[in-house]
Amino acid sequence: MGIVGGALQGIEAAYLSRKAGYETLVLDRREDAPARSLADSSVTVDVAEDPEAALRLLSGCDAVIPALENMPALRALDFVRDRLPCPLLFDMQAYSVSSSKQRSNEIMTEIGVPLPRSWPECGFPAVVKPSCQSGSVGVTVAGSEEEVAPALQRVYDLGDTPVVQEFVCGKSISIEAIGAGSRATAYVTTEVVLDRGYDCKRVLCAPGILEGEQEVAFGMAAKKVAECIGLRGIMDMEAILGRRGLRVLEIDARIPSQTPACVLAGSGINLLTELCLAASGKGSRARNARRCATYEHLWVHDGVVEETGERQFSRVRNPHVECGLFGADEAITDYEPGKTEWRGTFINSADSMEELNAKRSAFAVNVLKECRLDRYVGSSPEVMRRPGSPVR
Numbered sequence: 001m002g003i004v005g006g007a008l009q010g011i012e013a014a015y016l017s018r019k020a021g022y023e024t025l026v027l028d029r030r031e032d033a034p035a036r037s038l039a040d041s042s043v044t045v046d047v048a049e050d051p052e053a054a055l056r057l058l059s060g061c062d063a064v065i066p067a068l069e070n071m072p073a074l075r076a077l078d079f080v081r082d083r084l085p086c087p088l089l090f091d092m093q094a095y096s097v098s099s100s101k102q103r104s105n106e107i108m109t110e111i112g113v114p115l116p117r118s119w120p121e122c123g124f125p126a127v128v129k130p131s132c133q134s135g136s137v138g139v140t141v142a143g144s145e146e147e148v149a150p151a152l153q154r155v156y157d158l159g160d161t162p163v164v165q166e167f168v169c170g171k172s173i174s175i176e177a178i179g180a181g182s183r184a185t186a187y188v189t190t191e192v193v194l195d196r197g198y199d200c201k202r203v204l205c206a207p208g209i210l211e212g213e214q215e216v217a218f219g220m221a222a223k224k225v226a227e228c229i230g231l232r233g234i235m236d237m238e239a240i241l242g243r244r245g246l247r248v249l250e251i252d253a254r255i256p257s258q259t260p261a262c263v264l265a266g267s268g269i270n271l272l273t274e275l276c277l278a279a280s281g282k283g284s285r286a287r288n289a290r291r292c293a294t295y296e297h298l299w300v301h302d303g304v305v306e307e308t309g310e311r312q313f314s315r316v317r318n319p320h321v322e323c324g325l326f327g328a329d330e331a332i333t334d335y336e337p338g339k340t341e342w343r344g345t346f347i348n349s350a351d352s353m354e355e356l357n358a359k360r361s362a363f364a365v366n367v368l369k370e371c372r373l374d375r376y377v378g379s380s381p382e383v384m385r386r387p388g389s390p391v392r
Contacts, residue, residue, distance in 0.1 A: 001025070001272075002061035002086075004047055004054065004077060005068030006033025008257040008314050013067040014038040015261055015332060016272035018321065025061060027054060035067070037318040038332070048072035055080045063276055065089040067255055069134055071099075087279040091179075091233035094253035098235060101163045102131040104251050111228055113221050115165070116240075116247045122166035128152060130160035134252065136198045141167055168249075170242030173209060174259050176271055177222040179231030180278045186219035186226075187271065188263045188288060192238070196379040199309025202296035203258050205266030206353060210241065218246055225251055234275050258295060258310060265329070265349045266293030292356040293349035298367070301341045305367050307378040308343075316343040326366040327359070 001017045003010055006028035014035045017024045026039040029046040036042035047054040048070065054077070058064050063086050066077055078092040098104050105115060119126040128151035130138040138158050140151035148164070155162040172192040177184050191209045193202040210218060222237040235253040239246050260271045268289040277285060297313040299306045316334045325331040325344075333344030348363065350356040364376050 002027070002058040002064035003035065003039065004028075004058075004064065004066045004073065005070075006030065006035035006042070007068065008310055009067035009069075009255055010035030011038060011319070011332065012257045012260055013065050013255055013272065015321065016264065016270055019264060020270050020273050022062075022272075025057070027057060032317060034314070034316050034319050037320060046073075048076050051076035051080050055083060059085055061086055063087050063089055063279065065255060065272070065275070069254065087276075089233055089255075089275050089279055091231055091253055094179075094229045094231045094233060094235065097229050098251045098253040100131050101129065101250055102161060105163065107228060108225060108248060108251075111224055113225060113248050114246055116168050116249070117166040119164040119166070125167040126164055127167045128155060128162055128164050130155045130158050131163050132160050133158060139198065166247075168240040168242045168244075168247045170240045171209075172238070172240055173218065174203075174236055174238050174256075175218055175222045176234060176236045176256065176260065176263070177226040177231065178234050178271070178274050178278050178284075179226040180281070181230055181232050182227060184223050184226035184231055185274075185278075185284050185286070186222040187269060187274070187286065188267045189215055189218055190259045190262055190266075192259070195307065195309040197309060197311075199311050200258055201307045201309045201379075202294055203262040204292075204294055205259075205262045206292035206356075207290045214241065214246060221246070221248060222251075229253070232279075234271065261345075261347060262293050262295035265295065265347050266291050291349050291351055292353050293347065294356065294360060295345060295347050297343070297345050299343050300335075300339075300367075300371060300373065303373055304375040304377050305364070305371070305373055307376075313343050313345060319343075326370060327363045 001022040001024050003013045003026045006026050014024055024039040026036050026042040027045050045053050081088045125141050125143045128140045128142055138155050142148045142151045152162050174192050175189050177186045189209050191204040192200050195201040234255055235251050236256040237251050239248045264270050269286045297308050299308040299312050319332050319334050322331045328346040328348055330347040331344050335342040335344055348359050
C-alpha cells in the first residue's frame with residue numbers, strides 16, 4: 001500500500017494497513033512525519049514538486065491512498081493517475097465538492113439532508129466557519145452581533161469564504177461511506193467527543209449511539225450524498241444530534257483520521273480493506289461485530305495526564321504501535337520508559353459499555369501509577385445557550 005502523506009491521516013492509513021496485513025510505503029516531504037515510523041518503508045519526496053518521482057516510487061504498489069489535504073499534492077497525484085499501474089483510492093471531483101462547505105451544503109439542501117439553519121434567521125449563538133478549511137481551523141462560535149465581525153474577519157484572513165450557521169448543541173456523530181460511482185455503502189456510526197477547543201479527543205464506537213430510526217436515517221443520508229456526488233472513494237459525514245434531530249455539519253471525501261481505527265476496534269470492519277474491495281469492483285465483506293470501543297488521545301507533560309485533541313497528538317514523534325501498554329489493548333505512541341513528556345492514542349474494546357468503562361478506568365489508574373503522575377485532566381467545550389434559555 002502506497003500512502004502519500006505522513007501526518008494524522010497518514011497515521012490512520014498506516015495503522016489500518018498494518019491491521020489488514022499490507023506492506024506499506026509512506027511518502028512525505030517532511031523527514032519527521034510521524035506516520036513514517038509506522039510504515040515498512042518511507043521516502044522523502046515532495047509530491048507536488050516532483051510527481052514523476054512519486055510515480056516511480058508508487059508504481060510497485062498494489063494500491064495508493066492519498067492521506068493529506070494539500071491541494072497541489074492531490075492535483076499532482078490525480079495528474080499521474082492514468083500512468084499508475086494500480087488504483088488511486090481517491091476521487092478528486094468528490095473531494096473538490098466536499099472541500100467547499102458552501103457547495104456541499106447546496107447539494108445537501110437540494111436532496112433534503114437536514115442542515116443547521118442559516119444566520120441571521122437562526123439567531124445566536126452562531127458558528128462562523130471557513131468554507132474550504134478542514135477541522136476546526138478558523139471556526140468561531142459567536143454569541144452576539146459584536147462577535148460576528150471579528151469572526152468573519154478571521155475567515156477572510158485565511159483567504160476563504162465564511163459560512164454562518166446555527167450553533168447546534170448535542171451529540172457529535174460521524175459515519176463513513178464508500179462509493180463506486182452510482183452505488184455507495186454507509187458503514188458504522190461513531191460518537192466524537194471534543195475538547196475545549198472543539199478538537200476531537202476521543203471517539204466511541206458502540207451499539208446504541210443512535211436509536212434505530214435515527215441510525216438508519218443517518219446512514220441513508222451518507223449513502224444518498226455519496227451517490228449524488230458520484231463518489232469513487234471514501235468520505236465521512238459529520239453531524240450533531242440535538243433537540244430538533246440530526247443536523248449534518250459537513251462531508252469530507254478523503255480518508256479521515258481517528259474514526260476508522262475506532263470502527264475497526266468496535267465493529268471489526270477495516271475501511272481501508274473495504275475501499276480496496278470497492279476499487280477492484282468487489283462487494284463489501286463488512287460484518288459488524290457490534291462491540292464497544294474507544295480511541296482517545298493523551299498528552300503527558302508537567303506531571304499530569306491530559307486528555308487532548310488530535311492537534312496536540314499530531315506533535316507525536318517517531319510513534320510505534322504497542323499492545324498492552326498500561327493495560328490498553330493498543331497504543332500508537334512515542335512513550336518510552338523514563339520520558340516526562342509523551343503523547344499517545346489508546347484503543348480499548350469490550351463486549352459492553354460497562355466492561356469498556358471499567359477497562360478505561362483501570363487504564364487511567366495504571367498510567368498515573370506507573371508514570372508517577374498526580375492528575376488526570378480532561379476538558380470539554382463550554383455549554384453555549386441561546387439568550388433567554390433556561391439553565392437546566
